[in-house]
Amino acid sequence: MAELFVLDKASILERLGGDEEIFTMMVDMFVQDVDSNCAALAAALASGDPAALHREAHTVKGLLATFSDESGAAEAGAVEQLARDGLVEGQAEAVAGLQQRLREIAAVLSAG
Amino acid sequence: MHNVLIIDDSDINLTLIKALVLKLGDCSPTLFDHPLAALEWCRSNVPDLVIVDYMMPDMDGLKFISAFRALHGRNEIPVLMITANDQKDVRYDALLGGANDFLTKPIDRVEFSARARNMLSLRTGQKYLADRAEHLSVLVDERTAEIREREKELIFRISRAAEFRDPETGAHIQRMAHYSQIIALGLDLSLAQQKLILEAAPMHDVGKIGIPDYILLKPGKLTPEEFEVMKGHARLGQELLKDSRSEVIQAGAEVAISHHEKYDGTGYPHGLKGHQIPLFGRIVAVADVFDALTSERPYKRAWSLDDACKYLEDGRGKHFDPMCVEAFLAGWEHVLDIRQRFRDEEMPQI
Structure with a gap:
């Protein structure tokens, strides 16, 4: 991932209608789920099943x-597209990049 | 309170959408992270709005919408599908497959609230129309029942008017009508036909209104000429009742013209034979004759039930349709009940 993640709380809050309560709830959930999301990506890659990788990359993109x-979502979107075309092999590096990104964001969010 | 069904395999999205739904106010969210479980829930629950993610394991949003729409009564319930921005083809498929609108990820509260509110307004309108249609339907049923009751009463009163000029009684009309219904039941006619003959049979002698008193009320035997005039009551009855738009009165016209026909072709006015005689005419012939025989009149004693039954049996294939006689005798217990219920000295309600 080229760029470092910078938390743009203002834009997220704008989308949530300025609702801090929902924002906090989502941050908590993201941090809580980061391990299982990384594990699901790894499992999909290991299974060699393009449909599984397509689905997990789509979830991470969301x-x-x-x-x-935006840049992280674009990377996830690229993995999703390739998996949709049936490609799993050769995506290990990109998947590792997504896992790293998820943990990076979790760390930033946890730091508050 | 609107029941909002939310289906998304991502917990974070479920939580986010639930929070946004609660912010709408007057909504109760139901959450599923698996579409098949949601579909099962929909078999016995009716949501007011469905919010479904497109990409889910086992069953995607398109397949869910299609299965949901196939459930009875779920055809018009608003469905919002959540898609990514770049899934234009999916959106087209969803529109064709029954989605009403879309939400794009990442979900924006302003857009979400506007679209969800629109869908709920649509649902409120649907429910209002459905309630109104049901209310109107109940109202129409009530009014129709009132009119039918009035029609029944008028028929009975018109039939009574004819009978008033005759030694026969109101109870005779009731008995012969119910006997006719017993025969219809024994012949396996539908419930609607049984009800129809019960209501039409009382009109069998309505044409007697047009017969002069000196013939109708003559104590002794009628001369052949007088009998010819008397026979005219069948045609007169039909004249009075024919061309009605009411099914009951149409049936009454048929009964009036045909209840003096005989199975062997020796009856009047047309001398019809066997199944040329309308079924209702064949039925009423048995019911009317049996009641006339077993009733007391100023000029005759009432026959015993055994003698009257013997008369019917002897008349099989001659005066009467054998099937109608058989159906009448098969309902003997009911015949006795009706004799008890409608006695000459009393006038029970219809």
């Missing part, structure tokens, strides 16, 4: 977009 991480 998660990253929710936290206004």
Whole structure:
């Protein structure tokens, strides 16, 4: 991932209608779910099943977009597209990049 | 309170959408992270709005919508589908497959609230129309029942008017009508036909209104000429009742013209034979004759039940349709009940 994640709380809050309560709830859930999301990505990659990888990459794309991480969402979107075309092999590096991104965001969110 | 069904395999999305739904106010969210479980829930619950993610394991949003729409009564319930921005093809498929609108990820509260409110307004309108249609339907049923009751009463009163000029009584009309119904039941006619003959049979002698008193009320035997005039009551009855738009009165016209026909072709006015005689005419012939025989008149004693039954049996294939006689005798217990219920000295309600 080229760029570091920068938390753009203002844009996220704008999407949530300025609702801090929902924002906090989502941050908590993201941090809570980060391990299982990384594990699901790894499992999909290991299974060699393009449909599984397509689905998990799609989920991660949505998660990253929710936290206004446009470049991260774009990377996830690229994995999703390739998996949709049936490609799993050769995506290990990109998947590792997504896992790293998820943990990076979790760390930033946890730091508050 | 609107029941909002939310289906998404991502917990964070479920939580977010639930929170947004609660912010709408007057909504109760039901959450599922698996579409098949949600579909099962929909078999016995009716949501007011469905919010469903497109990409889910086992069953995607398109397949869910299609299965949901196939459930009875779920055809018009608003469905919002959540898709990513770049899934234009999916959106087209969803529109064709029954989605009403879309939400794009990441979900934006302003857009979400506007679209969800629109869908709920649509649902409120649907429910209002459905309630109104049901209310109107109940109202129409009530009014129709009132009119039918009035029609029944008028028929009975018109039939009574004819009978007033005759030694026969109101109870005779009731008995012969119910006997006719017993025969219809024994012949396996539908409930609607049984009800129809019960209501139409009282009109069998309505044509007697047009017969002069000196013939109708003559104590002794009628001369052949007088009998010819008397026979005219069948045609007169039909004249009075024919061409009605009411099914009951149409049946009454048929009964009036045909209840003096005989199975062997020796009856009047047309001398019809066997199944040329309308079924209702064949039924009423048995019911009317049996009651006339077993009733007391100023000029005759009442026959015993055994003698009257013997008369019917002897008349099989001659005066009467054998099937109608058989159906009447098969309902003997009911015949006795009706004799008890409608006695000459009393006038029970219809």
